[in-house]
Amino acid sequence: MPGLVAWLEKHQVACYLLALLAGALIGLGFPEISGPAEKAINPVLGLLLYATFLAVPFSRLGPALKDWRFLGTVLGLNFLVVPLVVWMLSRLVAGEEVLLVGMLFVLLAPCIDYVIVFTGLAGGAQGRLLAATPVLMLAQMLLLPFFLWLMAGPEVMGVVEWEPFLSAFIWLILVPLLAAGLTQAGAARTVLGQQISDAVGAAMVPLMMATLAVVVASQIHGVSQELGSLLLMVPIYLLFALIMVLLGLLTGKVVGLDAPGRSALIFSGVTRNSLVVLPLVLALPAGFELAGLVVVTQTLVELVIMVMLVRLLPKLMAGA
Template identity: 50%
Template sequence: MTPTRSAESADRSGPPGSRGLGAQLERHQVMIYLVAIGAGVALGALLPGAAPTLEVAVEPAIAALLLVTFHGIPLRRIGAALRDGRFLLSLLAVNFLVVPLIVLLITRPLTDSPELLTGALLVLLAPCIDYVIVFTALAGGAQDRLLAATPLLMLAQLLALPALVPLLSGGAALGMIEPGPFVQAFGLLIVLPLVAAALLQRFAPRLDLSAAMVPLMVGVLVTVVASQTPRVLDAGASLLPLVPVYVAFLVLAVGGGIAVSRAVRLETASARALTFSGATRNSLVVLPLALAMPSPLVPAAVVTQTLVELLGMVVLVRVLPRLLRTPRADAPRADVHEP
């Protein structure tokens, strides 16, 4: 399920024991991630007082996970990825044309609940810039292209959200979007891990961090879910109308990503990256915006999307490679193998 290490990165391989452990974890990673999510829910429910401490650890945990992810990408390929105009235009089209149309359609049942509607719009209209790269890598997608596009996605959502959220909410969220959380998250979750990965590739070329990927993902899942579960439990049944909305978004966004990728004839790895970008949202970045809202239902709505999305992503890393297969003719040129 994970990308095959390219010849360019193979010389960083560590001891055979570490590669064997990593391979064992990778083979069972979907079940491991489901158990981690369950453990996070149990921890958050049984120890709600630990949530504030765990919340502080969320961003550092994601940063560490992304450092390992970036370290596995030959970073010299990022320049070439930035020149892939067809992929970048498709990425913008999916996230800022297709996704808003989907969101407009599926959030109509929430119009009688302004707090739920605002929270849902805030999170569903913001494309992910952090752990989407990890899930794309796990599914054999073009994570280097997605990594190269993160500044563009961040800038585009910073410009689009102040217009889209009030427009689709009927003006209820006017003036709520601030750039601070986006810039902070981009620096901590993208720039710092990327620079650290580049330095490690340059000065420790034989270092292999691949065996740390699954344990770090487990840590992120447990930390995120446990830190946010108390908010969801406090809101209780009032959040239930959001669940079918978020599930419908995942299904329709995956379908939209696949349709666009086929329409523009993207190769398989890029199509997988495009689809993950459309389906994965920026919940951890927009959560501070939601917490600043006067109603506690707004951040609870964002957190509910996080929980639904994490479950959906664990399933999608298994399903999407079967929906978007690499043609046999492409196999010699592909950087990934089918799970």
């Protein structure tokens, strides 16, 4: 078993690409699986985040939350820089209201879940990013309505239901975080607790593979059905990621963040809250059905980018 765990960790990027491919093939070959797979996303993602939080020493979260330079930079990048970038990119679809609304929802909301996982895989400061998560979540709940009103108009604001934000924060952040804290406390006191902690840690790569495969399998068929309309969004999402990587590198260097901090900053700027905003978009009225697939398309593009960044970002940090 230790040999298998070591092999998976060594070849994790290839494993994640394989999981993406497997999810795509299953979703396209068996369209009826999309419903059950979509229901499985949150449970699998919750387990993945539990394993991620378990690997973060809770004793370090207090000092991480007091790192005002990092926290301020993450907030500034996500809520000052990103909206400007999104507004400029949104001009490319300004005449297509449904595409515009879906794009704004997903690109204006910074990720608060699996970004922590990818940050850790790339050697970034996942503890500092985890400490910033509640602030990021609260800020986007307050600011997303304003940005949507500014860029999409007041008519969109009147039909949005915001409860999924709170639900996602409870089930994808608070519950896994509490469970990880209890497990860490048990590991320090009992042999069984340590065994559970070790087993969960060993399952990290398989859990990530399962999450990637389930997300892709649940959404790929719907995307393929509207491929013509959605192809326009792919270069926009790729351009957004490229811009945010460059701006993240520049911003982190200007404010004097260390390499792990810059990596975490870049992942936070690139990764969006697609799994949380998707229920909001799906609750939009008739006529906006395609907006959900616009969000899903961003998820699929982003997952490939994240897997690539896990391999590429440490090299960028070394050369910066």
